[in-house]
Amino acid sequence: xxxxxxxxxxxxxxxxxxxxxxxxxxxxxxxxxxxxxxxxxxxxxxxxxxxxxxxxxxxxxxxxxxxxxxxxxxxxxxxxxxxxxxxxxxxxxxxxxxxxxxxxxxxxxxxxxxxxxxxxxxxxxxxxxxxxxxxxxxxxxxxxxxxxxxxxxxxxxxxxxxxxxxxxxxxxxxxxxxxxxxxxxxxxxxxxxxxxxxxxxxxxxxxxxxxxxxxxxxxxxxxxxxxxxxxxxxxxxxxxxxxxxxxxxxxxxxxxxxx
Numbered sequence: 001x002x003x004x005x006x007x008x009x010x011x012x013x014x015x016x017x018x019x020x021x022x023x024x025x026x027x028x029x030x031x032x033x034x035x036x037x038x039x040x041x042x043x044x045x046x047x048x049x050x051x052x053x054x055x056x057x058x059x060x061x062x063x064x065x066x067x068x069x070x071x072x073x074x075x076x077x078x079x080x081x082x083x084x085x086x087x088x089x090x091x092x093x094x095x096x097x098x099x100x101x102x103x104x105x106x107x108x109x110x111x112x113x114x115x116x117x118x119x120x121x122x123x124x125x126x127x128x129x130x131x132x133x134x135x136x137x138x139x140x141x142x143x144x145x146x147x148x149x150x151x152x153x154x155x156x157x158x159x160x161x162x163x164x165x166x167x168x169x170x171x172x173x174x175x176x177x178x179x180x181x182x183x184x185x186x187x188x189x190x191x192x193x194x195x196x197x198x199x200x201x202x203x204x205x206x207x208x209x210x211x212x213x214x215x216x217x218x219x220x221x222x223x224x225x226x227x228x229x230x231x232x233x234x235x236x237x238x239x240x241x242x243x244x245x246x247x248x249x250x251x252x253x254x255x256x257x258x259x
Contacts, residue, residue, distance in 0.1 A: 002067075003227060005032045005234070006029050006031045006068050006070060007062075008072045009070075010034075011036050011039060011040040012035050012036065013185070014147065014183060014187075014188070015072025016235075017205070017207055018095065018184050018206075018207050020207070020248075022070065022210070023231075025214075026225075028227050028228060030225070033233070034057055034060060034061060034257075036057055036238060037238060037243070040239075043075050044117055044118065047122075051083050054071065054076045055080075055084070068221075069090060070092075070210065074095050074097065074206075077094035077095045078124040079118060093213055096124060096182075097180045097182035098180055099113065099132050099133050108177045109135075110175055111138055111180060112176040112178070113138060114182060115182025116143055116182070117142045117144070137174065139170060141167045146185065147183065153242070160192065168196055177200055187207060235255065236254075238256070
């Protein structure tokens with residue numbers, strides 16, 4: 001089991017931002033990444049549909065003998081991970097917006113959260129927000145349209161810049177000092193966000209924390225790959241392979257998989 005792959009799935013290419021953090025921390029682990037881009041974004045679909053898609057992704061990764069599955073999608077985590085953990089005998093790592101560090105460190109007592117509708121409307125997000133951010137002002141913003149632009153290869157388009165300006169202005173006006181990214185697609189926006197936000201605003205995403213949690217859970221279950229041979233990384237998508245290729249670089253091959 002120790003040499004079996006870590007499975008990672010997302011509604012599209014965004015979760016590759018999580019894969020990069022895992023691969024950096026755990027270079028000897030084999031990974032299989034599954035992008036369900038055909039059904040992206042998951043956010044507007046509703047809990048039942050999101051759970052069904054998450055089951056489909058999980059079932060495929062289990063056919064590949066994955067030893068642990070990272071749900072590299074905030075919307076799938078907040079809507080489906082409880083079901084997955086209850087119904088499959090394998091460790092699952094989930095992702096949710098990093099509200100806690102932002103809430104603890106804010107000096108202006110105002111933070112911004114950019115996330116999908118599916119994440120912001122979920123019970124898990126509400127619980128986390130209540131637990132850590134009840135005493136501060138939280139500016140929530142649905143990132144409608146962002147995932148679609150990234151999935152269609154328009155990451156640095158004028159359309160994206162216009163959309164982000166529209167979403168960020170209310171946060172800037174409210175004097176946020178932290179912006180929490182609540183979707184795994186959004187770290188790819190970092191160059192644009194840095195350009196559009198005031199210099200004092202710090203941007204937080206969950207990637208590094210997820211990688212550390214993945215390592216911790218592998219150790220707890222005695223699943224850490226002790227080999228000193230660099231791991232093999234396999235990427236599948238059921239949509240355009242070129243978009244993912246542009247994000248992960250030419251060292252890896254993206255395969256089309258009709259799933």
